[in-house]
Amino acid sequence: MAKQKTAFVCTECGSDYRKWQGQCNDCGTWNTLSEVRLGSSGGSGAASARSSALSGRRGGFAGAVPESRLLDDIDCEDVARFTSGTGEFDRVLGGGLVPGSAILVGGSPGAGKSTLLLQTLCHLARTMPCLYVTGEESLQQVAMRARRLGLPTDQLRLMSETHLESMLAALDEHRPRVVVIDSIQVVHSDEIASAPGSVSQVRECAAALTRFAKQSGTVLLLVGHVTKDGSLAGPKVLEHMIDCSILLEGSDDSRFRTLRGQKNRFGAVNELGIFAMTDGGLREVRNPSAIFLDRSDEVAAGSAVMVVWEGTRPLLVEIQALVDESQLGNPRRVAVGLEQNRLAMLLAVLHRHGGLQVGDQDVFANVVGGVKVLETSADLALLMAIVSSFRDRVLPRDMVIFGEVGLSGEIRPVPSGQERLAEAAKHGFRRALVPKANAPKHAIPGMQVIPVGKLGEALDALEQ
Template identity: 70%
Template sequence: MAKVKSAFVCTECGAEYRKWQGQCTSCQEWNTLSEVRLAPARPGAAAGGAASGGPGHGGYAGSLSREVVDLGSVDLSEVPRLSSTFEEFDRVLGGGLVPGSAVLLGGHPGAGKSTLLLQTACKLAQERSSIYVTGEESLSQVAMRAHRLQLPTQGLKMLAETSVETILAVAERERPEVLIIDSIQTMHLEDIASAPGGVAQVRESAAALTRFAKQSNTVLLLVGHVTKDGSLAGPKVLEHMIDASLLLEGGADSRFRTLRGQKNRFGAVNELGVFAMLEHGMKEVKNPSAIFLSRNEEQSAGSLVMVVWEGTRPILVEVQALLDESALGNPRRVAVGLDQNRLAMLLAVLHRHGGLFTGDQDVFLNVVGGVKVLETSADLAVLVAVVSSLQNRPLPRELVVFGEVGLSGEIRPVPSGQERIVEAAKHGFTRAIVPRGNAPKRSPEGMEVVAVDKLAEALDAL
């Protein structure tokens, strides 16, 4: 009998080693190596492995060309799209589902991954051939959920299976336009001697399914689990195999869910879609600003509206700051929805160039609605909210603020400033403090735009 060989693969970066070691020398992470049993080589694999698109090589027989072509002669015709029946889902995907693409949808347990895909599958099945493969639930459990959500169940083909070979055989016979796998962590290949969910099983199963999707022009939707820190569970190389990686976020105490694109070969990255989890499943929120701006009638100190840019559209969200005299030698800095390190930097800029000292104050910052702000346009709004809470002076309800703050106290312009101002005017805001580089030549009707260059000018304008 052939000796079974094994290797140790890093779950963070996918680097392989012959023996176990405490630290991965490629990504410098500790305790991330796991043992993977290697299947014996098949006859002729070395000669034709790359051309046949074996899982270990990541090739696709139906999509790769063996001839060298000039880049200028490549066909630039528009890639056809299939609507997912959700406008917010299509927005994050860049316009819809692309035939032959592999999309990975991740999220915490209870976020609504299976619910969203089941709604999508049931509606798509009315017009297109679709197969929903479940490896975590029985067919009766899925049917009960579809009945509870009042979904059309006729036409959707179901399969409760975890064997990739069986799934591919069924898909080869049925030839569906859409294939949904829930979830990739439960799938396994017979040739891989490891448990489902392991590094080797997840990697090779995803490679085999993706190769079928490329060859048959099938839309492949994979459900993926995430770890406690919010990253996708399994090997990092999985994120390189697929065409789009989406993350469904939302706390258990909130009915709103945000779908964010982390990688997309067919559209803009960091696009954001908003859904509401209701009794009959996920419902898309077409005007997120109206949801995130449900403010109290009585204005309180430290509350302010800012305009952030998510993907291809502006969204108005409320930021709240609370400053309280600290009883500790090292005051706390807590930021929910914002970068905590950037908050500490902004407080230093406020002291140096704004003349306001917060070193003896606990600073708490929160973005309402569970939105995570990843761009720097929130800098000025954060500092204005901090000053409002520090001096216990409420800000006008009709005020909106955005702009990046530099270390020398300058207010830098941000992308799409004109569109942000127009969006604020649509929602009834009448005054805006913006960087001078974003000031429009003609302000929207009913809107007063105050352009500033320095932090001190912005504080004076309040």
């Protein structure tokens, strides 16, 4: 009997080892190594490989015999794309669906992954062959959802299957241009002796489906689950073998969903798409700045508007801060939608270079709308909101603020400053507090730009 080859793969970083150990040497996590069966070894396997080579059935990951070409001879024309029917979805994908690409769609339960993909396939099926493979729901459940959402159902093919070999046979028979696998965690293969959802099954099944997509030019959409901390479940190698990884996020108390690109070989990373969950399914929000600027009519201290850059477009969001006298020996620092450590660093800069002592105060910061701000352009707006709350002075409602704050108190420039100012002017803002290096060379009609170079200058500008 042929001996089974095994390896141990870290589910956090994808590193593999010949034997099990408690800690991964690369990422430092504990108890994350899972056994992966690599297949049988022996004379029969070697003989099979030799016979395949002699018979000409050789091929790489894309199914073709590898050959070398001069870099200058390669055609650099853009890859032909086709639209998914939804502008926000196309934006996150980099302009549309690329034939032969493998796309991983993740998200928490109830975020709307199946709804978004079902809507997309129902509209694409009117012009091209499409296949929706469901492994977690019955065909009746999917059909009921489609009818409830009012989607066209006369052209889309459905299949309920979790067996990998049966899926590949159906794909080879129908040859769809777009296929959805919902979800990759329930797919299993007979050649792997482990339970569905394990590292071995997810890794090998995803590799087989991706290989078919590359060979046939089919767009493959894989639905993936996420863990309780929000990261994608399964081995990290799953993210390495696919072309695009996007995450659908949304809280239970909000009707809005954000679709963010985490990896994209055909477009910009960290691109953001906004959707609204309605009775008719997910509807794209064409002007996301308007929903995040739905401010209260009552003017209150501690609120500021900033312009962040998400992917390839500016986005106006409101940031709020609350400074209150602490009743504890160790004052609290809470940041929602922002980095916690950066809040503590900015408070130290405010004390050292702004002369404002908040060491005995509780400081709470929140980005309205559930948006997660990852860039440093929010530094100046956050500090101005904190100063506004601490002094109980309302900031002008027609002022927009952006800029990075350095440790020496300098206000550093941020990319795409002109585009940020243009977006703010389009939404009716008349004043802007920006870094000196981002000041426009030509005046913007109807907008007063206040350039600042140090934190002290920004605080003085609020007094005027």
